[in-house]
Every structure is written in C-alpha cells, then in structure tokens.
Amino acid sequence: MAAHVVAKKTYFTVFATLIGLTALTTYVATIDLGPLNIVVALLIAMCKASLVVLFFMHLRWSSRLMHVVGVAALFWLAILLALTLSDYRTRPWTPAGKPWGTSNIQFNR
Amino acid sequence: MSTTAVAPTTGVNYLNAQYGIRSWLLTTDHKRIALLYLGSVTFFFLIGGAAAVLMRLHLIEPQGALLEPATYNKMFSMHGIIMVFFFLIPSIPAVMGNFLVPMMVGARDLAFPRLNLLSWYVYIVGGLFTLYAVVAGGVDTGWTFYTPLSTTYANGNVMAAALGVFITGFSSILTGLNFVVTIHKMRAPGLTWFRLPLFLWAIYATSIIMILGTPVLAITLLLVALERTFHVGIFDPALGGDPILFQHLFWFYSHPAVYIMILPSMGVVSELVTCFSRKRIFGYSFVAFSSVAIAVISFLVWGHHMFVSGQSVYAGLVFSALSFAVAIPSAIKVFNWTATLYKGSVSYQAPMLYALGFIGLFTMGGLTGLFLASLATDIHLHDTYFVIAHFHYIMVGGALMGYLGGLHFWWPKMTGRLYPDGWARFSALVIFIGFNLTFFPQYILGYLGMPRRYAVYPEEFQVLNVMSSAGASILAVGYLIPLVYFIWSIRYGPPAGPNPWGAKGLEWETPSPPPTENFEEVPVVEEEAYAYGEKEAHVV
Ligand code: HEM
Numbered sequence: 001m002a003a004h005v006v007a008k009k010t011y012f013t014v015f016a017t018l019i020g021l022t023a024l025t026t027y028v029a030t031i032d033l034g035p036l037n038i039v040v041a042l043l044i045a046m047c048k049a050s051l052v053v054l055f056f057m058h059l060r061w062s063s064r065l066m067h068v069v070g071v072a073a074l075f076w077l078a079i080l081l082a083l084t085l086s087d088y089r090t091r092p093w094t095p096a097g098k099p100w101g102t103s104n105i106q107f108n109r
Numbered sequence: 110m111s112t113t114a115v116a117p118t119t120g121v122n123y124l125n126a127q128y129g130i131r132s133w134l135l136t137t138d139h140k141r142i143a144l145l146y147l148g149s150v151t152f153f154f155l156i157g158g159a160a161a162v163l164m165r166l167h168l169i170e171p172q173g174a175l176l177e178p179a180t181y182n183k184m185f186s187m188h189g190i191i192m193v194f195f196f197l198i199p200s201i202p203a204v205m206g207n208f209l210v211p212m213m214v215g216a217r218d219l220a221f222p223r224l225n226l227l228s229w230y231v232y233i234v235g236g237l238f239t240l241y242a243v244v245a246g247g248v249d250t251g252w253t254f255y256t257p258l259s260t261t262y263a264n265g266n267v268m269a270a271a272l273g274v275f276i277t278g279f280s281s282i283l284t285g286l287n288f289v290v291t292i293h294k295m296r297a298p299g300l301t302w303f304r305l306p307l308f309l310w311a312i313y314a315t316s317i318i319m320i321l322g323t324p325v326l327a328i329t330l331l332l333v334a335l336e337r338t339f340h341v342g343i344f345d346p347a348l349g350g351d352p353i354l355f356q357h358l359f360w361f362y363s364h365p366a367v368y369i370m371i372l373p374s375m376g377v378v379s380e381l382v383t384c385f386s387r388k389r390i391f392g393y394s395f396v397a398f399s400s401v402a403i404a405v406i407s408f409l410v411w412g413h414h415m416f417v418s419g420q421s422v423y424a425g426l427v428f429s430a431l432s433f434a435v436a437i438p439s440a441i442k443v444f445n446w447t448a449t450l451y452k453g454s455v456s457y458q459a460p461m462l463y464a465l466g467f468i469g470l471f472t473m474g475g476l477t478g479l480f481l482a483s484l485a486t487d488i489h490l491h492d493t494y495f496v497i498a499h500f501h502y503i504m505v506g507g508a509l510m511g512y513l514g515g516l517h518f519w520w521p522k523m524t525g526r527l528y529p530d531g532w533a534r535f536s537a538l539v540i541f542i543g544f545n546l547t548f549f550p551q552y553i554l555g556y557l558g559m560p561r562r563y564a565v566y567p568e569e570f571q572v573l574n575v576m577s578s579a580g581a582s583i584l585a586v587g588y589l590i591p592l593v594y595f596i597w598s599i600r601y602g603p604p605a606g607p608n609p610w611g612a613k614g615l616e617w618e619t620p621s622p623p624p625t626e627n628f629e630e631v632p633v634v635e636e637e638a639y640a641y642g643e644k645e646a647h648v649v
Pocket residue numbers: 253367368370371413414432433435436439474475476477478479481482483487490491492496499500503504508
C-alpha cells in the first residue's frame with residue numbers, strides 16, 4: 001500500500017462535515033417524524049461511516065482488492081440483517097395459537 | 110520413505126538459534142509462535158478433557174455417580190467453552206497454520222510477525238479470564254451462553270467467561286488477517302493461486318470466516334454485558350428486548366465457526382491423502398473452490414439451530430433448504446479424496462490412518478447433520494444426544510483426527526525427530542475404536558429420546574451410557590499415548606531428515622527443523638502442487 005498523501009485540508013473538511021452531521025442528528029432528534037425517526041438517524045449515521053471509511057481509512061485511494069474487502073463487509077452485514085428479518089417479518093404469517101383450553105384439538109388419553 | 114541422509118541436528122535451526130525463556134516469549138518467528146500455541150492448546154485440551162472424563166464417569170449410573178447436578182452443569186459448560194474457543198478454533202490454524210503458511214508460500218515469516226506474537230498473548234489473556242471464571246465457581250450456561258439464562262439468571266462468573274471468549278476472538282481475527290495478507294502478498298515466484306497446496310486454500314477460507322464472523326460474536330457478548338450491567342433492553346422481553354435475537358446473533362457466528370474448526374482439517378487431509386497415495390489430488394480446483402463455497406454458504410444456514418426455539422416456520426424453511434446446500438461442497442471433498450485413493454499406491458503410515466479415520470467419521474457426522482437440518486426430524490432430535498453425537502463425529506472424529514494426522518505428518522519437520530511409527534499406528538487405532546464406542550451409542554440414545562445436558566436419566570438408558578463411558582476411557586488412553594511418544598521423540602527420536610515421507614511441497618525442501626529464515630534463498634516454483642509420480646520431479 002503505497003502511502004497516499006492527503007492534503008490536510010481534506011481531513012479538516014471531512015472532520016467539519018462529521019461534526020456538522022452530528023449536530024444535524026441531534027437537531028433531528030428533537031423533531032418527531034414518526035416511523036421515519038430511525039430511518040433518518042441511520043441514514044445520517046451511514047453517511048458519516050462512509051466518510052470515515054473513504055477518507056480517514058483511505059479506501060478512496062486504495063486498490064481494487066481493498067474495495068472488494070469493503071463491499072464484502074457490507075454484503076455480510078446485509079446477510080445478517082436479511083436472514084434475521086426473514087424470521088421477524090414472517091412471524092405474523094402464522095396465525096396466533098388459541099389460549100389454553102379453548103383449542104378444538106382433542107387429546108384422548 | 111526417503112533416506113535420512115542429512116543430519117539436521119548439527120546445523121543452526123530455529124530451535125537452537127537462541128536459548129532462554131526470553132527468546133521464546135519475545136519471539137516473532139512464526140515457527141516458535143506455533144510451538145507456543147501448541148503448548149497452550151494442549152494445556153486447554155487436557156483441562157477440557159478432564160471435564161469430559163468427569164461427566165462420563167458421572168453418567169455411569171442413572172442417578173449420577175459422582176457430581177452434584179449443579180456441578181454437572183458447570184462441567185459441560187466448561188468443557189464446551191474450553192474445547193470450542195480455546196482448543197478447536199485455534200488448534201490447526203494457530204499451530205499448523207502458523208508453522209506452515211509461510212513455509213508453504215516460500216516466505217521467511219508471516220506478513221505481520223509482531224501482530225502474530227500479539228495474537229498469542231491476546232489468546233492467553235482470554236484464556237486466563239476463562240480459567241478465572243472456572244476457579245471462581247464456574248458457569249452453567251453451556252458454551253452457547255443463551256439468554257435469558259446468561260443475562261438474567263446466571264451468576265456473575267458469566268461475565269468473566271464471556272469476556273474471555275470475547276478477548277480470544279480478537280486473537281483469531283488477527284491470525285486470520287495475517288494469513289490472508291501473507292497468502293495474497295508473499296507467495297514465492299511461480300507460486301500461482303492454482304499451484305497452492307490445498308491446505309492453504311482451506312486456511313484462506315477459514316481466515317475469511319474468522320475475519321467476517323468473529324466481530325459479530327464480540328458484539329453479541331458485548332450486548333449481553335450491556336444488558337447485565339446497565340439493563341439496556343436487548344434480549345430481555347421485560348425491557349423490550351427479544352431473547353431469540355441472541356440466538357440469531359450467536360449462531361450467525363457459531364455456525365460458520367464450526368467450519369473454522371473443520372475446514373483446516375479438510376486442508377490437512379488433502380495433503381495427507383495425496384502424499385500417502387502418491388497421486389495428484391483428483392479435481393484440484395473443485396477441492397479448492399469447495400473450501401471457499403463452504404466459507405460463504407456457512408453464513409447462510411445458522412437458523413437450523415433455532416427450528417424449535419420460536420423462530421418463524423417460514424424462516425425455518427429457508428434455513429433448512431440452505432443447510433442442505435452446504436452439504437454439497439462438503440460432499441465434493443469427500444468424493445474427491447476417495448477418487449484420489451483410487452489406483453494410488455496407498456501406504457498406511459500413522460498420518461494416513463488419521464486421514465482415513467477423518468474421511469469416514471466426518472461423513473457420518475455430516476450426513477447426520479442433514480437429519481438435523483430437516484424440519485420434521487429435528488423436532489424429535491433437537492437437544493437430544495443425537496445432536497451431541499452429530500457434532501462430536503465432526504469435531505472429534507473429524508477436526509481432531511485431522512489435527513492429530515497433521516501433527517504426525519509435520520512433527521518431523523517441526524522438531525527434526527521421528528516418533529515410533531508402530532506406537533503411532535497403534536494409537537490411531539485405539540482412538541478410532543474408542544471414539545466410535547463413545548459416540549455411536551449416543552446417536553441411539555438421542556434417537557430414543559435422551560435429552561442432552563441432563564445429570565440423570567431413566568434406567569433403560571444405562572447400558573448405552575456405560576458403553577459410552579467405557580469408550581471414553583479408551584479414547585483418553587488413545588490421546589495420552591501420542592503425548593508420551595511425542596515428548597519422548599524430542600530427546601530420543603532418530604533424526605528425521607528434510608523429507609521423511611517423500612512428500613511434495615516447499616516445506617519439505619528445507620532442513621528439519623528449518624533454519625530461522627526458512628529458506629536460504631527465495632524458492633522458485635515450477636510445478637503444480639502434488640506432482641507425485643512425475644518422472645523425477647524437478648523442483649528448483
Ligand atoms: C453438512 C453440514 C452440516 C449440517 C447440515 C449440520 C446441521 C446441524 C443442525 C441442523 C444442528 C442443530 C441440531 C439441533 O440443535 O437440533 C447442528 C448442530 C450442531 N452442529 Fe452441525 N451440521 C453440519 C456440519 C457441522 C460441522 C462441520 C460441525 C463442526 C465442526 C458441526 C457442529 C455442530 C454443533 C457444535 C452443533 C450443536 C450446537 C449446540 O447446540 O451446542 N456441524 N448441526
């Protein structure tokens with residue numbers, strides 16, 4: 001990895017943006033957007049994470065292989081979320097059981 | 110067997126280049142670090158083994174012969190935690206991987222030698238935390254740390270044990286990282302990806318799992334700690350959490366982790382089967398890519414541990430189907446090893462006996478995995494001794510057999526000494542017999558309905574339990590014999606010479622034990638892996 005020299009200015013700009021986005025998160029937290037609350041918070045967080053990875057961790061100037069590594073990490077996170085949600089999202093498909101004693105299944109002893 | 114022409118003990122090698130405790134504890138030589146790991150995983154194996162012996166003694170009588178029920182619970186927890194996290198996961202990667210990855214790629218060391226030493230220290234610190242948890246009174250959560258038991262009910266030692274596992278996880282992440290970078294960047298001239306020994310493909314796939322999976326385990330354990338100490342609601346329904354979420358997160362790591370344990374063994378077996386049948390591997394690229402396929406697919410099947418735990422049946426369907434898919438690359442390997450034996454000139458030295466044992470026992474373990482991955486049969490078999498038998502066939506019959514096979518194969522390289530071959534074959538046989546006597550009855554017990562993790566059982570199960578305990582004592586003897594002759598050989602074994610098996614591979618082209626820098630000059634590779642039977646192979 002030949003060290004890529006990044007202008008100090010870039011670092012400071014990114015840093016200022018991160019601080020700005022933090023302020024934005026704090027501000028948005030005071031407004032009630034209903035179900036969008038979490039979506040907006042996560043979107044801002046993702047922007048910040050991308051800035052850190054691209055600039056501070058130099059992914060922007062790295063080799064193709066490093067890009068593959070970065071994408072793989074995201075892909076694996078997607079697997080974790082997708083298959084976990086495949087459980088939570090499909091639970092309501094199964095009708096809830098009836099309370100004890102009211103079921104029409106008979107047990108013959 | 111080739112001759113023992115070179116007397117290795119006269120030269121300077123990595124063992125006698127420096128002396129003293131300091132030279133070991135501060136070494137950055139991958140070969141010495143491998144030996145540090147060898148000592149420490151053996152230590153943990155003996156502790157974990159002692160717990161198993163106590164459990165099997167206890168289960169000789171239906172009412173339990175030895176331990177209080179609460180103590181029994183602590184025994185199986187300690188056994189599982191130590192064997193999984195402190196023995197099997199580091200075993201082949203950290204011992205043989207450390208020793209062999211640089212030698213097999215023709216390099217002088219791993220890419221990050223200091224990081225390598227750090228990994229060992231991290232592992233030891235993790236181990237100390239877990240040992241502390243044991244000494245301070247033990248934990249009874251099992252190796253799976255399921256919530257709400259681990260968060261709400263279990264005693265405070267859970268935190269120490271979980272912290273130990275958490276810390277050790279970083280050791281495996283660092284080791285995996287080191288291997289990946291080394292295999293990418295430090296291959297000798299001419300050593301293309303498709304000339305790599307299959308052991309390296311297996312270690313590469315294992316490293317990927319370590320890097321991508323282990324952080325999730327770390328986060329999960331951290332969440333348990335958060336909930337226990339600060340009552341943040343993650344897994345506890347009373348706080349708005351969901352206990353099944355723990356199982357999702359835990360198995361997202363731990364199913365791939367079972368492949369961390371078996372893939373390196375598969376790599377070892379590919380080396381052994383080719384060497385002792387004097388043939389090229391049948392279908393090199395299939396065996397290589399099946400390792401990668403296993404690494405990827407293993408991340409898609411974790412829900413098969415949760416069929417009866419409240420997971421949606423629709424998710425269960427998906428996980429069941431995907432679990433069947435992971436059997437395909439595993440089966441490819443088994444068929445290719447068998448095809449390699451076909452018309453080979455097979456010889457039955459000790460390492461080969463272990464490899465053949467691996468193939469048979471792994472197959473049984475893998476096939477019973479399919480029984481468990483079927484939704485309907487798992488309802489009957491879940492949490493019974495059938496599951497215990499399934500994974501011991503793979504982890505002990507497979508992974509451990511591969512580890513011992515590899516140790517017997519590369520011991521002459523590591524120490525420069527030969528061990529007594531007769532004893533080694535004898536112990537392989539004892540282990541095979543003891544193993545089957547221990548674990549085959551457990552399939553039947555589980556099928557008949559005996560649950561796992563119980564300290565007592567109905568009278569009618571006694572005969573099978575006694576068989577299992579008898580087998581365990583044979584197995585224990587089988588493991589102690591190699592311990593004795595390996596130690597004996599360090600002092601008294603005849604010199605091995607550089608290549609006692611007439612094997613192919615760069616690691617056999619240096620003296621045994623190798624010099625600190627492995628190769629005097631950078632080797633150049635001009636042929637495929639496993640070019641056995643070529644007319645006088647010309648290796649430069
Ligand atoms: C052919 C591939 C495999 C399949 C389809 C498979 C399937 C399964 C299933 C369905 C279970 C859950 C059973 C239950 O709790 O009801 C299970 C448990 C287990 N398997 Fe496998 N398995 C496979 C390979 C492996 C391998 C390679 C290993 C280890 C190296 C392994 C280790 C385990 C362990 C440790 C458990 C028990 C975990 C626990 O509850 O403590 N399996 N397997």
